[in-house]
Amino acid sequence: MKNFLLFFTLFVLGVTLSAQDKLKMIFVGDIMGHGPQIESAAIEANKLYDYSPCFQFLKPLLEQSDLAIGNLELTLPGKPPYTGYPTFKSPDELPLALRAAGFDLLVTANNHSNDGGLIGVQNTIKTLEKNGFYQTGTFIDSSHRAALYPLIVYKGNFKLAFLNYTYGTNGIPNHKPSVVNLIDEKAIKADIDAAKAHKPDAIITVVHWGDEYQLAENERQRALAQKMLSWGSTMVIGAHPHVVQPIKNYPLQEADGSTRNGLVVYSMGNFISAQTKTYTDIGLMVEIELEKKNGGQESAVSSQPSAISSPQTVISKVEYIPVYRYIYRPAAGKPVYMTVPVAAFENGEMQAQQPMPETTRAAMKQSADVIRKNLTQHGAIERKVSAKEITIPTEK
Template sequence: MSTRGEPWRRTARAFHFRADPDWAVPALERAGVDCCALANNHVLDFETEALADTLAALDSAGIANSGAGPDRSAALDPAVVPVGPLTVAVVSLTDNTVEYAATADRPGTAYVDIDVEDPATRATVRECLHRARAHDPDLLVASLHWGPNMTVAPPGRFRRFARWLVDAGVDVVHGHSAHVFHGVEVYRGRPVLYDTGDFVDDYAVDGRLRNDRSFLFDLTVTEEGRPTRLRLEPTEISDCAVHRAPPDVAAWSRERLRERSAPFGTTFERDGDALVLDVDEG
């Protein structure tokens, strides 16, 4: 969110995205956004000046953020958000665009390879989670911008990584990047959303994959912060805005989600146009 900076030219980039903070910040506020995950493949599209403006705009609006910063240490810090009586900590990581990775003396993203066998990855993620747990959160969310565009299922290494995160204390794995929703898994009573697809976007629509269709993912937790139920309301993008999906689109999305979740042993109940999943362990 910036009007400054020049398009990134240090490496080849097909797209360069930015938004004027004078309208982008009020849009986030009106939508009730409390937290932004910034570890992604576009946050440096207009170089470090625009990243600095993005961070300043969010901080000025009181919108917590994680995943990017003026250096690696700042990028690994969690966002901490009060939700009613609960404290929620969000860590944000990406395996996209290694040239955007923050270092000890360079702004950028919290970058990791998605590989649980990589000692560097384990060390980085453990450091990130340690910082989050220092805030004694009731709910710990890992938001991951991982993998390529236009896929319908995660690779095996993503599944291993997600389970490792839950074993390390993460309560919700929130995946995104593919522009297409993937299946949902429940592991040890914790929801793993491998990819939530697009919610608001202006990309061209793939007529087969339908990246204009997804869900509002509504998670219910106990007073202690334990996830209990996931409700998925079908959505559709039109005119660069999100809408409730009409009945035929909702049916298409429900069918696709059931198909993509079946390999994880996940089944849903129907509630109107929505799908409901009880995530309590056991």
């Protein structure tokens, strides 16, 4: 009888373990705060702002994910003056709108981290924390970094480790005691080793790097990416160039002889900005699915409990969604900066809900097709978003 109960228990356990747990993440590129964006969002200058229209057509997509991650390339000083380039200081209503749109985690190590001085670094962290975000890359002080880095995030049945670094801070030194993570290979390897000690299902390294406005990654990016993958990163997600760069897979040989694919997204371009240079109005949302596959399904019905092996976490799906920074200019009132999925807008399906001039649609599609071609030649797959998927219900 005992043997039967043991067999039955292990059989049920085997069935449970054979279920393939999945986690869907969405990554987006540079969230900028140029002067025209600040003016557009102002209801009462220096007092009240509304950024919710910026993300209304992406909220349905972000809400489909288990975890939505963005690169916040600005500071939140908590008080005016609010400024755009070259020192980005935005009002606190921006992260409020990002949270309402569905973002969960914002990385803050970038070349504009120090734009707002010590108050900018520290208040950005505190404001994001107050609004319920996970955050990493910059820190109140060294003790704060020691306590919370690597950032460990639990979501469903997954345990994830996040790391974040920038190539520099535009020559503005760190304002002590705050800390901004800089790219330093020795430090990154040590941080990846520290992350591995937590035994996460995935290590996600987000890096601010590369040459601005270049549609291809440079050799330094390739070399660093492959090092970080070899040290243990599951994926490397890039930002900074303000244009889209390739998505690539690199086969890696593990110490036990097995192989895995290391994913690198070199640059997702801008998510939202007021930049006007070629291709800076096109960015990506990158959907990445992690899946736990049970390697011990057969052994789970064995008479030996120790024979049950741990599930293996793999990257099971990678798809990109091209997005476009659209400046809607109503007949009356101020321009509205918003980000929209290209596929749902390029054929005019959204005209009734959100007008877009035909010339703008044509320019958007032309730029998006250049990006699509660049991505497709490296094997990246687009997820086509339909108008139905993002239609905002009308209030009755």
